Amino acid sequence: MLERGEVANSWRHERWDSLRLLTPNWQSRLPGHRYDGPDPDGYMTMGEVIEFIEHFAAVSRSPVRTGTNVTSVRRTDDGYRVTTSHGEIGCRAVAIASGACNQPTVPQFTDAVPASVVQLTPFDYNGPAQLPDGAVLVVGASATGVQLAAELKASGRPVTLSVGEHVRLPRTYRGRDVLWWMDAAGVWDQRHDEVDDLTRARRLPSPQLIGSPERSTLDLNALAAMGVELVGRWAAVRDGRALFSGGLRNVFSLADLKMRRLLDTFDDWARAHGCEAEVDPPERFSSTHVPESARWQIDLRSGEIRAIVWATGFRPDYRWLDVPVVDAKGRLRHEGGVVDSPGLYALGLPVLRRRKSTFIYGVEDDAREVIDHLAGYLAARR
Amino acid sequence: MTTIDNGVNVQALLDAREVLKGAPEAAQFTWRASSRWQNGVHSTTTIQNFFGLGQEQSHKRETVFTADHPEVFAAEDNGITPIEYLLVGLASCLTAGVASVAQNRGIQLRSVESTVEGDHDIRGILGADSDVRNGFNDIKVTFTIDADASQEDIEALVAQSQKRSAVFDALTNPTNVTVEVA
Ligand SMILES: Cc1cc2nc3c(=O)[nH]c(=O)nc-3n(C[C@H](O)[C@H](O)[C@H](O)COP(=O)(O)OP(=O)(O)OC[C@H]3O[C@@H](n4cnc5c(N)ncnc54)[C@H](O)[C@@H]3O)c2cc1C
Numbered sequence: 001m002l003e004r005g006e007v008a009n010s011w012r013h014e015r016w017d018s019l020r021l022l023t024p025n026w027q028s029r030l031p032g033h034r035y036d037g038p039d040p041d042g043y044m045t046m047g048e049v050i051e052f053i054e055h056f057a058a059v060s061r062s063p064v065r066t067g068t069n070v071t072s073v074r075r076t077d078d079g080y081r082v083t084t085s086h087g088e089i090g091c092r093a094v095a096i097a098s099g100a101c102n103q104p105t106v107p108q109f110t111d112a113v114p115a116s117v118v119q120l121t122p123f124d125y126n127g128p129a130q131l132p133d134g135a136v137l138v139v140g141a142s143a144t145g146v147q148l149a150a151e152l153k154a155s156g157r158p159v160t161l162s163v164g165e166h167v168r169l170p171r172t173y174r175g176r177d178v179l180w181w182m183d184a185a186g187v188w189d190q191r192h193d194e195v196d197d198l199t200r201a202r203r204l205p206s207p208q209l210i211g212s213p214e215r216s217t218l219d220l221n222a223l224a225a226m227g228v229e230l231v232g233r234w235a236a237v238r239d240g241r242a243l244f245s246g247g248l249r250n251v252f253s254l255a256d257l258k259m260r261r262l263l264d265t266f267d268d269w270a271r272a273h274g275c276e277a278e279v280d281p282p283e284r285f286s287s288t289h290v291p292e293s294a295r296w297q298i299d300l301r302s303g304e305i306r307a308i309v310w311a312t313g314f315r316p317d318y319r320w321l322d323v324p325v326v327d328a329k330g331r332l333r334h335e336g337g338v339v340d341s342p343g344l345y346a347l348g349l350p351v352l353r354r355r356k357s358t359f360i361y362g363v364e365d366d367a368r369e370v371i372d373h374l375a376g377y378l379a380a381r382r
Numbered sequence: 383m384t385t386i387d388n389g390v391n392v393q394a395l396l397d398a399r400e401v402l403k404g405a406p407e408a409a410q411f412t413w414r415a416s417s418r419w420q421n422g423v424h425s426t427t428t429i430q431n432f433f434g435l436g437q438e439q440s441h442k443r444e445t446v447f448t449a450d451h452p453e454v455f456a457a458e459d460n461g462i463t464p465i466e467y468l469l470v471g472l473a474s475c476l477t478a479g480v481a482s483v484a485q486n487r488g489i490q491l492r493s494v495e496s497t498v499e500g501d502h503d504i505r506g507i508l509g510a511d512s513d514v515r516n517g518f519n520d521i522k523v524t525f526t527i528d529a530d531a532s533q534e535d536i537e538a539l540v541a542q543s544q545k546r547s548a549v550f551d552a553l554t555n556p557t558n559v560t561v562e563v564a
Contacts, residue, residue: 232554235555235556238556246553247544247555250541253537253540257534257537
């Protein structure tokens with residue numbers, strides 16, 4: 001196992017200070033290794049995640065070679081040649097587990113933002129103290145965006161949040177964590193070959209959730225109540241002005257409708273499985289409140305906005321992969337982790353084999369199946 | 383299973399989506415209109431040809447649109463106001479979307495009606511107040527739909543139709559416009 005940094009590198013270096021997992025402790029598990037502390041419904045801090053993964057690496061005696069950066073993987077006649085910062089390795093098969101979130105994604109028009117405005121990605125952001133005083137524009141309303149908008153607002157800064165399509169979820173439903181319901185109702189176990197539109201499922205943004213000790217919901221109504229201003233999807237920069245889509249109402253409707261449908265499936269599941277008595281009565285949440293009039297432009301030269309935080313998603317980095325298996329959009333071509341080149345495998349990508357594939361606990365089932373395939377491949381060529 | 387029919391050939395659209403995924407060149411369309419000044423603020427615009435699927439295409443027949451201003455603008459009112467054509471475009475695009483999405487989701491429509499209102503402060507175009515924009519301040523579309531579906535499914539139809547609407551996108555998002563003199 002080659003790791004360019006340390007064990008749990010992404011959790012050490014690519015997350016902000018206040019972040020806690022959004023998966024509850026009982027769910028954040030690794031094979032044969034689970035949380036056994038006093039708060040199964042809580043959410044781990046970054047320090048706790050690092051400790052948890054380090055501990056797993058130690059007890060599973062994973063053969064990790066840290067500080068070993070892979071700079072190139074090439075096909076050879078009988079396998080692959082891997083070039084690292086510590087020399088070359090020849091091997092018959094390679095499993096790519098380099099992560100799905102190696103780089104923040106930002107729109108093309110960041111260049112057109114005036115230089116007077118500070119721009120940060122979640123990889124640069126540690127906490128509010130790093131930003132100048134004054135208003136912040138947070139772009140993107142998925143898990144990262146809603147969390148950073150709330151934290152920046154709580155620091156006393158005016159915050160505007162640019163909202164595109166998003167996934168709205170309550171933190172708890174009928175007294176249980178919403179992720180418990182999704183687990184129980186089988187949402188997370190849904191397989192890649194059962195999903196209607198796999199391309200869309202793989203592009204689905206992260207849900208508007210935060211792991212906080214209060215287990216509070218952080219949807220757009222909660223943010224608006226804190227005083228965060230909501231504007232539409234940021235579409236373009238023209239003459240130093242940020243132009244936002246006028247379609248805000250519809251992204252609210254889409255998210256509200258999808259959430260309600262999901263809650264219906266939870267209710268159906270509870271009824272069908274006779275556990276109505278173990279959970280609280282059904283709840284319905286009010287629709288996302290549409291602001292009286294959302295601004296559709298902000299003059300970025302006026303000095304109003306001092307900083308922009310791009311919470312517009314993450315993507316993998318395959319610049320080291322010299323095998324032609326990456327498509328025009330930078331995605332690995334694979335079928336359930338079996339990459340389009342013999343002996344090459346992948347793990348930890350969105351809906352690789354199941355909806356849970358990118359969760360810490362989600363990799364276990366995938367890994368078993370992918371490694372079975374890999375073992376079969378090696379056995380056949382012995 | 384009962385077959386529903388809203389008159390939309392969804393299969394053809396789904397097939398086209400698959401084909402065009404691998405052939406982005408063929409997906410490039412250019413829509414064209416030619417306009418001629420008549421008199422005063424009265425003009426006529428004709429539409430017949432367009433480009434798409436890699437070649438010149440043609441509508442079955444030419445359509446002529448007349449635009450003018452109403453009498454309250456001291457004009458002859460030979461036709462609707464140009465900005466009203468945007469409402470025509472929006473209503474017809476969203477309605478087409480509702481029918482297509484309903485067909486795809488197996489929902490039989492009985493009637494789909496909508497009203498579109500665009501609020502317009504004309505001080506902008508008159509130059510009476512430089513803080514007022516020229517275009518619409520707000521557009522409101524109200525659908526009344528009779529279909530074999532729950533209220534929630536109908537709301538979902540209308541939401542999905544906006545999500546896939548060309549005119550909704552063109553009105554809600556900025557577009558580069560180049561106007562030249564030949
Ligand atoms: C902000 C954020 C919050 C998240 N919250 C949760 C959560 O609450 N719960 C949850 O289950 N999941 C969460 N996730 C998803 C989380 O990333 C995955 O669950 C998990 O970390 C994936 O592990 P991984 O090993 O596949 O990828 P990573 O953790 O990204 O690990 C990949 C490793 O590969 C190394 N690497 C990459 N390229 C090279 C190279 N060329 N040479 C050598 N080494 C290389 C990296 O240094 C890294 O250590 C979150 C993700 C993000 C971005």
